[in-house]
Every structure is written in C-alpha cells, then in structure tokens.
Amino acid sequence: DAGITQSPRHKVTETGTPVTLRCHQTENHRYMYWYRQDPGHGLRLIHYSYGVKDTDKGEVSDGYSVSRSKTEDFLLTLESATSSQTSVYFCAIQVRQDTEAFFGQGTRLTVV
C-alpha cells in the first residue's frame, strides 16, 4: 500500500450542509490531488497541492475548497453540498511530478 488513508470511507449527508473529506498520507510526498469519479466521466481533477499552503484548482473545482496545512493531510471541503456532488472521491499522492501517482481507496459520498 502507498500509505494513503481516506476518511470517512462512506458518508451520507443532506443538501446544504458542509462536508469535509480527509486524505492522510504517511509517505511525506509533496504532491497531492483530489479527483471525483462519476459514471460516464471517468475521474476528473478537483484540486491539487504542490506543498503546504500551495494549492490550485483543477477541472471541476466549483463548489469545493481545499486546505493543506501539513504535508500529510489534504482536506477537501464541500461548502454547501448539492446532489450533483454525490460521487466517489479519490485522493492521490506523488513524490515527484514525473513519477507514478498512487491512489487511495476512495470515499463514497451521497448527498440527499
């Protein structure tokens, strides 16, 4: 295993509530990513981080924010959850930009 833990693994929440997903790594890798996986779309990049307090937007960042105050943790927040954010969320880590990205096991989020 690549030393990635996503929490929670499953969550059901109500529309309009804030939700935070956590990605924790024990590898001390610099690069971290959040993706969402939806049928017919594959995975799409939400946000990424190149280090502590260094984050940027990906392809589908609207409605999401991230924070990285420590190397090991990358938090994804849905500021006000909507049904369109029902998805499986994957975190990935990478030691250098030209090396393989390792993915966590995912968090299944359902917004009702």
Next chain:
Amino acid sequence: GNSVTQMEGPVTLSEEAFLTINCTYTATGYPSLFWYVQYPGEGLQLLLKATKADDKGSNKGFEATYRKETTSFHLEKGSVQVSDSAVYFCALSPQGAGGTSYGKLTFGQGTILTVHP
C-alpha cells in the same frame, strides 16, 4: 482542451480470449499516456505507461503502444484471466511548459471488463 475517449463497454470475455480496449486522445504536443486498473472496491493502480511516440508500455501481460499518427493507445492482452476482471481507464498527462505532471491526469470514461471461466 485535452480529452480521452475509450471504447464503449462493458466487455465480456471468456478466459484465455484476446483483449483489446481502444483508447484515442486529443491533446497538443506530446502527452504522456497511461492505463490504470481499478479492482472492485479499490483505488486505481497504474498498469502501464508510455511517455513518447512509438513507446510500448507493458506489465502483467498487458501492452499498449503510443501511436502519435493515430492519437491512440490501445490496450491489449493475449490471454485474459478471471482475475483481470476490473475497470480499465486510459489517461493522459499533458505536455506543459514546465514539464509533465503525471498526477494531473485527464481520464477516459472507463471500460468494465468481465472475464468468465
């Protein structure tokens, strides 16, 4: 923008059959190309990659060749096993001014492969 298109699935095969999953891409320059595999209930694992035209990536009996002229990266395996049942994703990382990031990926929609004994 960049995009990846995979053949429609699902694909159902008998054990020892030949597998092809088609993948074509749209991108400027010379992106790096990848195949990832996702087993049930797990995250994605890198299966193979190719970083320049005419490169062949290979792993676990799977192969794919980077074809610049047809913008394709088709996945093949000569004899599939039941244990190959999974979802397969083709992906690219674009060529950028500062280099390539293998973490910033554009994925295809995925192809579900089921192999029966």
